[in-house]
Amino acid sequence: xxxxxxxxxxxxxxxxxxxxxxxxxxxxxxxxxxxxxxxxxxxxxxxxxxxxxxxxxxxxxxxxxxxxxxxxxxxxxxxxxxxxxxxxxxxxxxxxxxxxxxxxxxxxxxxxxxxxxxxxxxxxxxxxxxxxxxxxxxxxxxxxxxxxxxxxxxxxxxxxxxxxxxxxxxxxxxxxxxxxxxxxxxxxxxxxxxxxxxxxxxxxxxxxxxxxxxxxxxxxxxxxxxxxxxxxxxxxxxxxxxxxxxxxxxxxxxxxxxxxxxxxxxxxxxxxxxxxxxxxxxxxxxxxxxxxxxxxxxxxxxxxxxxxxxxxxxxxxxxxxxxxxxxxxxxx
Amino acid sequence: xxxxxxxxxxxxxxxxxxxxxxxxxxxxxxxxxxxxxxxxxxxxxxxxxxxxxxxxxxxxxxxxxxxxxxxxxxxxxxxxxxxxxxxxxxxxxxxxxxxxxxxxxxxxxxxxxxxxxxxxxxxxxxxxxxxxxxxxxxxxxxxxxxxxxxxxxxxxxxxxxxxxxxxxxxxxxxxxxxxxxxxxxxxxxxxxxxxxxxxxxxxxxxxxxxxxxxxxxxxxxxxxxxxxxxxxxxxxxxxxxxxxxxxxxxxxxxxxxxxxxxxxxxxxxxxxxxxxxxxxxxxxxxxxxxxx
Numbered sequence: 096x097x098x099x100x101x102x103x104x105x106x107x108x109x110x111x112x113x114x115x116x117x118x119x120x121x122x123x124x125x126x127x128x129x130x131x132x133x134x135x136x137x138x139x140x141x142x143x144x145x146x147x148x149x150x151x152x153x154x155x156x157x158x159x160x161x162x163x164x165x166x167x168x169x170x171x172x173x174x175x176x177x178x179x180x181x182x183x184x185x186x187x188x189x190x191x192x193x194x195x196x197x198x199x200x201x202x203x204x205x206x207x208x209x210x211x212x213x214x215x216x217x218x219x220x221x222x223x224x225x226x227x228x229x230x231x232x233x234x235x236x237x238x239x240x241x242x243x244x245x246x247x248x249x250x251x252x253x254x255x256x257x258x259x260x261x262x263x264x265x266x267x268x269x270x271x272x273x274x275x276x277x278x279x280x281x282x283x284x285x286x287x288x289x290x291x292x293x294x295x296x297x298x299x300x301x302x303x304x305x306x307x308x309x310x311x312x313x314x315x316x317x318x319x320x321x322x323x324x325x326x327x328x329x330x331x332x333x334x335x336x337x338x339x340x341x342x343x344x345x346x347x348x349x350x351x352x353x354x355x356x357x358x359x360x361x362x363x364x365x366x367x368x369x370x371x372x373x374x375x376x377x378x379x380x381x382x383x384x385x386x387x388x389x390x391x392x393x394x395x396x397x398x399x400x401x402x403x404x405x406x407x408x409x410x411x412x413x414x415x416x417x418x419x420x421x422x423x424x425x426x427x
Numbered sequence: 428x429x430x431x432x433x434x435x436x437x438x439x440x441x442x443x444x445x446x447x448x449x450x451x452x453x454x455x456x457x458x459x460x461x462x463x464x465x466x467x468x469x470x471x472x473x474x475x476x477x478x479x480x481x482x483x484x485x486x487x488x489x490x491x492x493x494x495x496x497x498x499x500x501x502x503x504x505x506x507x508x509x510x511x512x513x514x515x516x517x518x519x520x521x522x523x524x525x526x527x528x529x530x531x532x533x534x535x536x537x538x539x540x541x542x543x544x545x546x547x548x549x550x551x552x553x554x555x556x557x558x559x560x561x562x563x564x565x566x567x568x569x570x571x572x573x574x575x576x577x578x579x580x581x582x583x584x585x586x587x588x589x590x591x592x593x594x595x596x597x598x599x600x601x602x603x604x605x606x607x608x609x610x611x612x613x614x615x616x617x618x619x620x621x622x623x624x625x626x627x628x629x630x631x632x633x634x635x636x637x638x639x640x641x642x643x644x645x646x647x648x649x650x651x652x653x654x655x656x657x658x659x660x661x662x663x664x665x666x667x668x669x670x671x672x673x674x675x676x677x678x679x680x681x682x683x684x685x686x687x688x689x690x691x692x693x694x695x696x697x698x699x700x701x702x703x704x705x706x707x708x709x710x711x712x713x714x715x716x717x718x719x
Contacts, residue, residue: 164522166464211704217518218462219703222651225464226696229648233692349644353530360523393534400527401509404520 114419115285118368119278126274130267138266139338140378145270145277146335148374151358152284152367153327159365160288161320162300164217166352167208167224170231171201171325173347175332177235180250180342181243190255190337194276197333198326205325209318228352235344249343252336273334280327285367287323296320328355350393354381357396360403363410372411433562434677440566441635442673443573447628448650449657449665450580451621456659457597458617459510461521465528466625467647469505471640472532473498473626474633475540478547487550491630495623502622506615536640547633569631576627577666584662593617645692649676652695655702658712668710672698 130138154168178200179193188196208227235244244250254265261268287293295316298306307313336342354377362373380399381392407414448466455463463469473494480490505528513520551568584590595603596613604610628650629643636642649672657668672695679694708714 158519164518211700218522219707221522222462222655223700223703226648226651226699229644230692230696233690237690353526356523356526364519391534391538393530394538397527397531400523400530404523405512
C-alpha cells in the first residue's frame with residue numbers, strides 16, 4: 096500500500112550507466128554559458144529554479160525512494176531560510192557558512208519530526224506534515240521570537256558579491272554558486288540511493304515487512320531519510336533566502352508545499368534528474384498562468400496534476416527515460 | 428467564571444463547525460481510506476455558491492437548500508469522475524488528486540469571485556440569547572443546526588435501508604457487493620453527503636470568519652484535529668473530538684498568554700501529533716489490524 100509506483104514497472108526503464116554522465120554533461124554544457132547570454136532577471140529566475148530543484152530532490156528522497164509522504168516541506172524550507180537569514184543578519188556570518196548550518200538545523204528538525212512520524216504511515220504522515228505546513232507561518236510570526244525573526248516584516252538580506260575580483264555581477268556569481276551546490280547535492284543523492292543504505296531505503300518503500308525480516312532497522316532508516324530530506328530542503332531554503340534577499344513568514348505557506356509536491360509529481364516520483372524538470376515547471380508555469388489572470392496558477396497546477404496522475408504517472412523524467420530506453424534498445 | 432463560561436460556550440459553537448468538518452472527513456476516510464485535504468475548499472466553494480445565489484436575489488433559506496443540493500451533486504460527481512478511476516491506485520495518486528482538487532477549488536474561487544473579503548449574512552441575527560453577551564444568537568444557531576444535522580444523520584444511518592447499505596459498503600465492500608449492494612454508488616453517495624455536510628459547516632461559519640477563498644484552511648486543520656482526537660474510524664468520536672477541539676482552542680486562546688493567542692493553529696498541530704503518537708486510533712476509534 097505504501098509504494099509510490101508499482102514495483103513491477105520500475106525496473107523496466109533502466110538506461111546504461113554512462114547515459115547519466117552524458118545527461119549531466121549536456122545539462123552543464125547548456126547551464127554554464129547561460130549567465131553570460133541572459134539578462135539579470137532571467138539569471139535570477141534560473142537560480143531560483145535550481146533552488147527549487149534541490150528542494151524537490153529532498154522531497155523526492157523521502158517520497159520517491161522511501162515511500163513516506165510530506166506536505167510540510169515548506170516548513171523545512173522556511174527553517175533553512177530563516178537559519179541563514181538570522182545568521183547573516185544578526186551574527187554577520189558569511190553566506191556560504193550558513194548553508195551547512197541550515198542543513199544541520201533542518202536535519203535535526205527533520206529527524207526529530209520523523210521520530211513521532213514513524214508511527215504514522217501513509218496518510219497519517221501526510222496529515223501531520225500538512226498541519227506543520229499550516230502552522231509554520233504562525234510560529235515564525237510569534238512575538239517572543241520577533242527579535243530574531245523580524246516578525247511579520249521578515250528580514251532583508253544583502254546579495255553577496257563575487258569573490259577574488261572575478262568579473263561577475265552578483266546575480267551571475269550567485270548562479271554559479273548555486274549551480275555548484277546543486278551539482279554536489281545531486282551527486283550525493285545519486286550515490287546515496289545507489290549505495291547499501293539506499294537499497295535499504297528503497298526496500299522499506301517496496302515492502303516494509305520484508306525489509307524488516309532482512310534486518311533493516313525501519314525506525315532508524317525512516318527517520319534518517321526524513322532528516323536527510325529536510326537537510327536538502329533546508330539548504331535549498333537558505334539558498335532561496337540569499338537569492339531573493341528577503342525572508343518573511345508569508346513566503347512559506349502551504350502554497351509552497353503544494354508547489355514542491357507538484358514539482359515532484361511532474362518531474363517524476365523516484366527519479367533524481369526529474370527534480371530539474373519539476374523545478375522548471377514549478378517556476379515558469381505559474382508565471383505564465385499569472386499573466387492570464389491573478390490567482391490562476393493554482394488551477395493550472397491542479398489541472399496538470401490531474402493529467403499527470405492519469406496519463407504520465409512517471410513524470411517527465413519517466414518520459415525521457417522511456418525515450419532513452421528506446422534509443423538504447425534500437426542501438427543493440 | 429463569567430469569562431470561562433463564555434469561552435466554553437463560544438468554543439462549543441465553533442466546535443460544532445469543526446465537528447461537521449471532522450464528520451465529513453471521517454465519512455470519506457471510511458469509504459476510501461484516504462484523508463480528503465480538499466474538504467475545506469469544497470465547503471468554501473459551496474459557501475461562495477450560496478453567496479452568489481443570495482446576491483442574485485434568492486432568499487436565504489432558498490439559497491441554503493439550493494446550495495446543499497448543488498454541493499451534493501458536486502461531491503457525487505467528483506467521486507464518479509475524478510476519484511473512481513483511481514480506485515486501486517497507490518496512496519500517492521490519492522494524495523496528489525486531493526492536492527489538485529485543493530488547488531483548483533481555491534484558485535478557481537479566487538478567479539470567479541476574486542480575493543476581496545465578503546460579508547455572509549446570518550439567518551439567526553446577532554442579539555445575545557443568554558445573559559449579556561454570553562452567547563450570541565448566531566452561536567446558538569450554529570450549535571442548534573449542528574445538533575439537528577447530527578440527529579438527521581444518526582436517523583439516516585441507523586434506520587434507513589440506504590443508510591445501512593452505505594455502512595455495509597464502508598465496512599466490508601466485498602461482502603456488501605455479494606449481497607447486492609452497489610458499492611460504487613454508495614461511495615459516490617458518501618462523497619455527496621460529505622460535500623453537503625461541508626457546505627452546511629461553511630455557510631454557518633462564514634458570518635464569523637468572513638467569506639474569502641482561504642477561509643477554510645484553518646477550520647479544515649481543526650476539523651482534522653477533531654477527527655484524529657475522536658478517532659478516524661468513529662463518526663460519533665469525530666463529533667465529540669470536534670467539539671473538544673473547539674473548546675480547547677478557545678480556552679487556550681484566552682488563558683495561556685502569547686502561545687494561546689498567536690499559536691492557535693499550532694495547538695491543532697500539537698493535538699494531532701500528540702494523539703497520533705500516543706494513541707493513533709483516537710479516543711473512540713478502533714485499532715485497525717492489517718493482515719500480513
